[in-house]
Amino acid sequence: MRRAARALFGRVARRRWVHLILGGALAMPYVLVGSVVVGPLVGADDVFTDLPLQLLSFLVGLPLAAVTALFPLTRPMSVAAVRALCSVDGGALADGPPRSRAARGRTVAWFTLHLGFGGVLSGMTLALPPFAVALIALPFLPGLRDSKPALPGVLRHGWALVLAPVAGALMLVALAAVVALASGLLARWAPALLGPTPADRLAAAEARAADLAVRNRLARELHDSVGHALSAVTLQASAARRVLDSDPDFVREALAAIEDTTRRTVGELDAVLGVLREAGDASDTAPAPTLADDLGGLLRRTRAAGLDVSARADVDPATVPPLVSREAYRIVQEALSNALRHAGTPLELRLVRDGDALRITAENALPAHPVAPARAGGGHGLSGVADRARLLGGSATAGPDDSGTWRLDVRLPLTGPAPKGPTAP
Structure with missing residues (x-):
């Protein structure tokens, strides 16, 4: 009832x-x-x-x-x-x-x-x-x-x-x-x-895919730019604290490097947040870093953080197409950041032309004890490198070899059609 x-x-x-x-x-x-x-x-x-x-x-x-x-x-x-x-x-x-x-x-x-x-x-x-x-x-x-x-x-x-x-x-x-x-x-x-209807489901799936692509793009940019800067600043501040009383010249250099890193990161963060703007004016967004304009500064800041980096470029960065140059800069930044955070051993970086492609290799010896333990929720940097390479039609491999050397090998085509997927700003 x-x-x-x-x-x-x-x-x-x-x-x-x-x-x-x-x-x-x-x-x-x-x-x-x-x-x-x-x-x-x-x-x-x-x-x-x-x-x-x-x-x-x-x-x-x-x-x-x-x-x-x-x-x-x-x-x-x-x-x-x-x-x-x-x-x-x-x-x-x-x-x-x-x-x-x-x-x-x-x-x-x-x-x-x-x-x-x-x-x-x-x-x-x-x-x-x-x-x-x-x-x-x-x-x-x-x-x-x-x-x-x-x-x-x-x-x-x-x-x-x-x-x-x-x-x-x-x-x-x-x-x-x-x-x-x-x-x-x-x-x-x-x-x-x-x-x-099937058309409605397709439109909804496309909208979700576009939203996910933007989210992944933003996460990748934040990881590569801000994550690298924070790692470098942390190591520089830690080194300066240890020698604060004994080596004031080094402390001054470390503080100058921290200031330069943070100032530059603010500009990069503005570029990354431009991804979130629905219809912003391009003039309002700071330009994304490239090999031609920013590789030297990246190497200098990384060395100031305490990592011994030897770099060799057999290709003129100015001749690299802008899109490839931007993605290549982020890939190099991730390679340096990984070595800085987890290895601390000297790193050898090479940029060479391999036929119609730019080849980036980074090698460093695996340390007996990692510099820093893996972070909870971390580990997305190498997948981001693979995503960047794939979006440009290239390839990326990373891992240790039998000799105890960690090697990152990335190949990015310099010619061909523009990628269909979302790219970095």
């Missing part, structure tokens, strides 16, 4: 009832237009005084509602109403206007059903409850039986009068049952008629 009462009058049932009444309210303008058509055809001055003419006006107005359902905002508004009132899983419904003819057809079907069911059941909701309440009160209010309202004479005497409250209560229950059935059908049909 409790389950049946909840199904007919519970919170979900009441909200779905409101959804049907909303459909009836939306149907009223179309009924008015239908009455303008029906009235002159049947010669009636007021169609709303005759129930059959009201129903006929309603039937004439529904096709007009179907036509207006082609308006692009119909589906978003219908989906919003269903999510708010019908207790339907929001993930089963589509977002945005329909993108295909089939989706528009399903939206038309939903809108017509909503207004059709809503119009009929809203009329029943307005008419039946007052009559049912009158029946329930009839035995207890003699004045109501003797008044002018057009109650059937049989209801004024005998068993009919005694059973009138039962009939009134059954009318209310029947109305609630019909509403629950109709609203339940609409809730069941909503995912099929308002759910995402």
Whole structure:
């Protein structure tokens, strides 16, 4: 009994009832237009005084509602109403206007059903409850039986009068049952008629992929630029603290290197955060570092942090295409940062032309004891290097060899079509 009462009058049932009444309210303008058509055809001055003419006006107005359902905002508004009132899983419904003819057809079907069911059941909701309440009160209010309202004479005497409250209560229950059935059908049909089509799913997947690409791009840039700078500053500050009393000249050099590193990192951070700007002016974003302009400073700051780096470039950095130059700078930065954080042994860096590609190699001996333990949640630098190389159509390998040397080998094409994936700013 409790389950049946909840199904007919519970919170979900009441909200779905409101959804049907909303459909009836939306149907009223179309009924008015239908009455303008029906009235002159049947010669009636007021169609709303005759129930059959009201129903006929309603039937004439529904096709007009179907036509207006082609308006692009119909589906978003219908989906919003269903999510708010019908207790339907929001993930089963589509977002945005329909993108295909089939989706528009399903939206038309939903809108017509909503207004059709809503119009009929809203009329029943307005008419039946007052009559049912009158029946329930009839035995207890003699004045109501003797008044002018057009109650059937049989209801004024005998068993009919005694059973009138039962009939009134059954009318209310029947109305609630019909509403629950109709609203339940609409809730069941909503995912099929308002759910995402293959085109909607493809658009959503593309949007998620684009968002993920931007997130990965931002994370990679922050790791390579800010992560490298923080590692260098930490080691420089640590070294300066150890020799603060014994070697003031070194401390001054370390502080100058820290100042230079942090100043430059602020500019790089501005460039990285430019990824988040939806439509920013390029002049507002600091230029990303390149091999031609910034490799020397990167090597100088890394050496100031205490890492012995020998670098050899058999290719003129100025001849490297800008996109490749930017990605190559980040790859070199990651190689130096890894050696600085985890090895501390001398590193040999080489940049050479290998046919139509730029080849970057970085080698250093593996230490007996790592300089710093691995960070929780770290370990994404080498995957970022691989991503950068792949986006340019190149390749990257990294790992120790049998001689105890860690080797990073990256090959970046210098010619060919621009990459299809997202690239660094």
